[in-house]
Amino acid sequence: MTNWIRLPNSEGQCVARSDGQGDQKTYQREVGRAGFAGPSAQIYHRHPPAGWATFEGPLRPRAFSLGKLSPGPACPLQARRVLHNDHMEVRYWKTESKMHALARNADGDTLIFVHNGSGVLFCDYGHLPYCDGDYILLPRGTAWRIEPSELSEFMMIEATASAFKLPDASQGGPSAINPMLFTLPRIDDAFIAQQDDAFWEIHIKRRGQVSTLTYPFNPLDAIGWEGDLCVVKLNWRDLAKHRxxxxxxxxxxxxxxxxxxxxxxxxxxxxxxxxxxxxxxxxxxxxxxxxxxxxxxxxxxxxxxxxxxxxxxxxxxxxxxxxxxxxxxxxxxxxxxxxxxxxxxxxxxxxxxxxxxxxxxxxxxxxxxxxxxxxxxx
Known part of the structure; x- marks a missing residue:
């Protein structure tokens, strides 16, 4: 735990009055460290802190209309990349076509957020329907494919060389996620029905490059599994029910x-x-x-x-x-x-x-x- 230098103090007028009442109209700005989980201060300004007259240079704020990106490609591992660093990448993928090959990310966990559309996902662990507002967490190395029932748009977030976890009480407070909210895939009739002996490819991304394995059968051929590692799904509406x-x-x-x-x-x-x-x-x-x-x-x-x-x-x-x-x-x-x-x-x-x-x-x-x-x- 970082031993921050903390000196609780106050100076001057420390009441935010954005309605113009009181001694003086002020605009409150919070300055924080460690994502506001560390030390923080509230500074009360006479003018809006974002009220600049001009802004030059590469630090500037930027905005994107991701819905304007064209559909495709066929392989989600090669979808349009939006942001990246050595620890993470964000891609945006639009498709209305059934995947005829499997995808597997060997670079890290993949968290999919479904912006629009509905359909089903098949993976190593079974069959999982999806709809707008779903998070789908695919552990690193999971083979998967989707069959959309309509045009679907996904934001895909990779935890490069890492894993997605739940916040603890110090990070999420009383609203930390309850694992019982998650939905798991099922090995049901729909999953068994998609198993066949046709030739199937698995596209595997490792260090940003895609390799292809070809099998003389569908590798999504599980008849059962047990353990505590699995694909999970969570919808924002389930979070709202608990507020x-x-x-x-x-x-x-x-x-x-x-x-x-x-x-x-x-x-x-x-x-x-x-x-x-x-x-x-x-x-x-x-x-x-x-x-x-x-x-x-x-x-x-x-x-x-x-x-x-x-x-x-x-x-x-x-x-x-x-x-x-x-x-x-x-x-x-x-x-x-x-x-x-x-x-x-x-x-x-x-x-x-x-x-x-x-x-x-x-x-x-x-x-x-x-x-x-x-x-x-x-």
Whole structure:
């Protein structure tokens, strides 16, 4: 455990008054270490911390419309890469075609998030239906394929040379994930029916390169298994069922999966948290030890008026970020406190690199300027 230097203190006016009442209108920014699990401070500013006039250089915030990416390829291991570093990669895959070969990732665990569509997944452990909003965790080395019943879109997150685990109480607080929420594959009639003696390929990714093994039978030929290692599925709606209306949920309580170098959080609808006209948490923040990538799945994203479902934002560490000023006033202070958004956030302690092969049409180049434009409305 890091022996942080902690000196609890306060100085000056320390009350956030975003409604303009009190001595002076202020904007609260939280500065935190270790993903806000370490020491933190709240700084009260006279101006919006994200109220820059210009922003130049490679550190800039970026936004992508991943839904605009073209479908394919046939092999999900070669799907379009969005972000990466030595410990993780994020790919986006769209398909409506049945996989005629199996996939196996030897580089690390794969966590699939189903953005759109439905169908079935077959893997070493059996048969598993999927629908939008599902997380499917494929342990490293698992062979799998899908048969979509409609166009399906997946965000695939690889824990390179690592594994996905559940947050402990110190990371997830009282809302840490209950393993009983997971669904497991079944060796049922549908799984047995897909077993045959045709020639099947398995595409295996190792160190970023794909090799092919060919079998004179379907390798998904299990008739049973036992143990405590398995593919598991979790839907964000199952998380929502275990949240009480009015329950306060600090950001750390949204943590869903963790690895040695990054964490994945699920932001789900919240009702009755706080009072209208009072900020519930300090949305302006500086997470100094993590790059932040957010994928927007469903609903109205109250801190980003122009962001729609299927888009993603990337905010590298090193500068404060938060809501656009217009959203801050109309949706986060004056509006009722209910939220409808569903979003997936990756906080990576290792710096992330955007894959520059993303087509220009899928990136919102003017995203960084939306804060500049919004200052005119203040």
């Amino acid at each position: 009480s209306d009015g329950q306060r949920t600090p950001p750390a309580a949204s943590c869903t999966f963790v690895t040695d170098t990054f964490a994945i959080s699920t932001f789900i609808p919240k009702v009755g948290e706080g009072e209208s006209g009072i900020m519930r948490v300090p949305f302006y923040h500086s997470n100094e030890d993590a790059d932040e990538f957010i994928f927007y799945h469903r609903g109205e994203f109250f801190s980003r008026g122009e962001i729609k479902a299927g888009m993603a934002t990337f905010h590298p560490s090193g500068f404060p970020h938060g809501p656009h000023p217009s959203a801050y006033q109309t949706k986060m202070v004056k509006a009722p406190v209910e939220t409808e958004e569903v979003a997936i956030m990756i906080d990576s302690r290792a710096f992330l690199t955007v894959d520059e092969s993303i087509p220009d049409g899928a990136e919102w180049k003017a995203y960084v300027k939306t804060w500049e434009k919004a200052q005119e409305t203040l």
